[in-house]
Amino acid sequence: MDHSLTERADTCPVCAEDSVTLHQCCPNKKDSLCEPCWSKIISGEIERGRIGSLFLGELLCNFCNKPIERNRLPKDLQSRLNNILLTIPRTKTPKSIEDFNYSYKDSNHLTHSLTNEKFVFLSQRHYNALGACIDVYIQSVMKSDQWNYKEIWLPEKSENVDDHHDQVNIFTSNDFETNENGCLILLQGSGVVRLGQWARSCCINESLDIGSMFPYMKKAKEHGLSVIILNPNQTSYVEKQICDNGTTTLSDRKTNSTEQQSSATNRQADDKKTTDSDNDLISYYLSPDPLPYPITKKIPNLSTNREHVLHVYDNVISKCPAKKFYIVAHSAGGDGLMFLLRKRQNTILKKTWKVAFTDSVHSVLPLESNEIKNFLKLHAIHFVASDQPMGEELDSVYDFSHGSACQEVSAGHPKHEYTSGYCVEGVFNFFFPSDHNIDRTAF
Ligand SMILES: [Zn+2]
Ligand SMILES: [Zn+2]
Structure with missing residues (x-):
C-alpha cells in the first residue's frame, strides 16, 4: 500500500483542524479525515460492539456509505485493530x-x-465460543490446588468409568463429606451459565468478583462451611x-x-x-x-432444572453430614429451590438454616404448606435488583398476587445479572448475624 496516495495535508472536514495529515479510508476522497477523527470513529464502533463489521469489510463510511477499508486507516489504529484480531482463535475448536x-x-x-x-465484542458466535472456554477456565480453577474442589458426575454409574460424555458434573468442596458444621448450597439461574458462575456476561465484561461464585466459596471457607455447587442448566x-x-x-x-x-x-x-x-x-x-x-x-433423571435439583438432593446433599444448610438461589434457581422444598419438605426443612434468594423468580403458591410459608417468613431473605444501597429494606417490589414470601432488601445493583455478586456481604451478614453485630460495634 502506497501511503502517499491515501494521505494528504489539509483541513479535516470534521474537526476543522488545519494542516493535518488526512487519511482517505473509503472510496470517496472528500471523506479524508485526520487521525484523531478516525480514532474517535473506530473507538466508538469498538465500544458499541460493532467493530466486527469492519473486519468483514462491512463497516460503512458515515458520509458516502461505502465500506471503510481497514488497511487504509492510520498505522496506530491498524495495530490496535490487529491486536483485537488476535482474539480470534487460530482454530475452530478452541480449548481455552x-x-x-x-x-x-x-x-x-x-x-x-x-x-x-x-x-x-466481535460477534455472537465469537462471544459464545469464548464463553464456553470461560466455563472451562472457571472449573479448572475450582479443581486446582487453590480450591481443590471435587467433581462428581451424575447420574452415578455402577462402574468407575472415565467416559462422562452422557453425564452432568457438580462440584463440592473437599470437606463436603466430613464437615458437620454447615454446608453452603449454591443454585444458579437458568440460561448459558454453568458451574461456578452467576452470570457469564459479568465474567466477560465485569469481573469474576461479580460473575463467578468464587466470593461465595471464599466466604464459606471463612465461616467453616462446606460447599456444594449445582449445575442445573446442563440437562442434555x-x-x-x-x-x-x-x-x-x-x-x-x-x-x-x-x-x-x-x-x-x-x-x-x-x-x-x-x-x-x-x-x-x-x-x-x-x-x-x-x-x-x-x-x-x-440426561436421564436430570433432564430439567427441577429434576436436577431433586436428583442432586436425593443422591448427594441428603448424605451431607452438615447440621445446617445455607442456601443461595439466584433467578430461576429460586424456582428450583421452591420445587425441592415442596418435594422434600419433611427432610430438608429440618436442616435448612437460612435461605437467600438473589433477584429470584420463586413464588409462593396459594396451596403452599404452612411449614414452607412460615419457614420463608422467618429464615429467608430476598436480595432484589435495585438502585438502593445494598441491604436497604424495600417495600414489596415483587408484588406477585400472593405477596412476598419473605423479607425483601436491595441487592445494591439495578441489573439482574449483577445482583448475586453485589450482595455477597449482605447474604453472609444474614446467615451469620452475630458476626455482623461484632463488625458494627467495632467501627
Ligand atoms: Zn479531524
Ligand atoms: Zn466515505
Whole structure:
C-alpha cells in the first residue's frame, strides 16, 4: 500500500483542524479525515460492539456509505485493530481462553494477554465460543490446588468409568463429606451459565468478583462451611457434533488435535502476514449465523432444572453430614429451590438454616404448606435488583398476587445479572448475624 496516495495535508472536514495529515479510508476522497477523527470513529464502533463489521469489510463510511477499508486507516489504529484480531482463535475448536489471547492473569478481570485491554465484542458466535472456554477456565480453577474442589458426575454409574460424555458434573468442596458444621448450597439461574458462575456476561465484561461464585466459596471457607455447587442448566449431552460444512462427526479428540496441529503450522508459517486461513477463521468467527446445533440427548433423571435439583438432593446433599444448610438461589434457581422444598419438605426443612434468594423468580403458591410459608417468613431473605444501597429494606417490589414470601432488601445493583455478586456481604451478614453485630460495634 502506497501511503502517499491515501494521505494528504489539509483541513479535516470534521474537526476543522488545519494542516493535518488526512487519511482517505473509503472510496470517496472528500471523506479524508485526520487521525484523531478516525480514532474517535473506530473507538466508538469498538465500544458499541460493532467493530466486527469492519473486519468483514462491512463497516460503512458515515458520509458516502461505502465500506471503510481497514488497511487504509492510520498505522496506530491498524495495530490496535490487529491486536483485537488476535482474539480470534487460530482454530475452530478452541480449548481455552488463551486460544483467544484473553486471560484473567492475576486480576479478576478478563483482559487481552498482550495489550491488557478489556474484552471487545466481535460477534455472537465469537462471544459464545469464548464463553464456553470461560466455563472451562472457571472449573479448572475450582479443581486446582487453590480450591481443590471435587467433581462428581451424575447420574452415578455402577462402574468407575472415565467416559462422562452422557453425564452432568457438580462440584463440592473437599470437606463436603466430613464437615458437620454447615454446608453452603449454591443454585444458579437458568440460561448459558454453568458451574461456578452467576452470570457469564459479568465474567466477560465485569469481573469474576461479580460473575463467578468464587466470593461465595471464599466466604464459606471463612465461616467453616462446606460447599456444594449445582449445575442445573446442563440437562442434555452432545451425541453428535455438526461441522460447519454440514457433515456430522462424533465429537472425538482426533478432529480437535488435527485442528490444533494445523493452527500451530500456520503460526510458524507466517506470523505477520494475513493468510488465507486467517481470513477463513475471521469469516468463520464473525459470521452472523448461529452455529449449527449439535445433536443432543437429555440426561436421564436430570433432564430439567427441577429434576436436577431433586436428583442432586436425593443422591448427594441428603448424605451431607452438615447440621445446617445455607442456601443461595439466584433467578430461576429460586424456582428450583421452591420445587425441592415442596418435594422434600419433611427432610430438608429440618436442616435448612437460612435461605437467600438473589433477584429470584420463586413464588409462593396459594396451596403452599404452612411449614414452607412460615419457614420463608422467618429464615429467608430476598436480595432484589435495585438502585438502593445494598441491604436497604424495600417495600414489596415483587408484588406477585400472593405477596412476598419473605423479607425483601436491595441487592445494591439495578441489573439482574449483577445482583448475586453485589450482595455477597449482605447474604453472609444474614446467615451469620452475630458476626455482623461484632463488625458494627467495632467501627
Ligand atoms: Zn479531524
Ligand atoms: Zn466515505
